[in-house]
Amino acid sequence: MMLTRTGALDNAALSASFAGQGAFLYLDDFLAPEVTAQLAHTAHALLGEVNRNYLPGHKQGGSVSRHTIDQFAPFIAELYRSPGLIAWLEKLSGDTLQLSPADDPHAYALYYYTRAGDHIGWHYDTSYYDGRRYTVLLGVIDQSSCRLDYELHTRDPDRPDEPGSVQIPPGGLVFFDGDKLRHRITPAAANEMRVSLTFEYVTHPTMRPWRRFISNMKDAIAYFGFRQVFRQFGKRRGVHT
Numbered sequence: 001m002m003l004t005r006t007g008a009l010d011n012a013a014l015s016a017s018f019a020g021q022g023a024f025l026y027l028d029d030f031l032a033p034e035v036t037a038q039l040a041h042t043a044h045a046l047l048g049e050v051n052r053n054y055l056p057g058h059k060q061g062g063s064v065s066r067h068t069i070d071q072f073a074p075f076i077a078e079l080y081r082s083p084g085l086i087a088w089l090e091k092l093s094g095d096t097l098q099l100s101p102a103d104d105p106h107a108y109a110l111y112y113y114t115r116a117g118d119h120i121g122w123h124y125d126t127s128y129y130d131g132r133r134y135t136v137l138l139g140v141i142d143q144s145s146c147r148l149d150y151e152l153h154t155r156d157p158d159r160p161d162e163p164g165s166v167q168i169p170p171g172g173l174v175f176f177d178g179d180k181l182r183h184r185i186t187p188a189a190a191n192e193m194r195v196s197l198t199f200e201y202v203t204h205p206t207m208r209p210w211r212r213f214i215s216n217m218k219d220a221i222a223y224f225g226f227r228q229v230f231r232q233f234g235k236r237r238g239v240h241t
């Protein structure tokens with residue numbers, strides 16, 4: 001089964017578009033409809049596993065980490081590892097991509113915007129790895145007014161900043177270099193629901209210890225909770241996580 005529409009796309013034009021937009025691409029119709037439907041079903045089924053977090057002035061929302069996905073929805077991990085998808089992303093980016101290490105809770109994760117005010121403020125998907133980190137954002141459910149607002153070229157002194165905004169429908173894709181795209185998700189209103197799935201790929205899956213510490217603390221506080229992020233440590237110590 002074709003999981004995505006990569007085979008039907010004009011890859012040369014898309015690569016040029018990705019480069020021209022400073023390592024950013026948006027496609028409103030990317031996943032095969034069966035895959036989108038399965039993801040939406042899974043997103044509903046995992047509502048009880050969502051870890052809620054709130055950082056005043058920066059973000060509010062829910063997330064389900066790769067560890068929980070491995071337990072309950074391994075087909076998402078298969079999609080993340082799909083050689084066809086990775087080869088296509090490599091063509092677009094011109095980089096050789098590797099999977100995020102097994103202890104990275106962001107490698108593949110679901111993000112939930114289900115309560116009024118759920119959002120994430122302006123940020124970059126900073127790479128704490130030694131090389132680049134690319135984000136793939138896939139629309140799963142969108143019964144919301146949330147938008148992905150972004151600014152291209154902010155790190156390129158030779159090009160003026162270029163703002164943009166998209167509302168990503170289920171099955172849509174955004175692909176970008178996390179250190180280059182300044183972006184945010186605008187706040188959800190009451191009785192809205194939005195779920196997105198993100199995949200992270202890296203060019204060098206190594207991380208210096210101090211950056212590892214910063215990255216872990218950020219993930220524990222801002223995303224997945226201490227039990228998810230420090231589960232390896234807990235296991236080694238014989239603690240139930």
Ligand SMILES: [Fe+2]
Pocket residue numbers: 123124125183
């Ligand atoms: Fe982000």
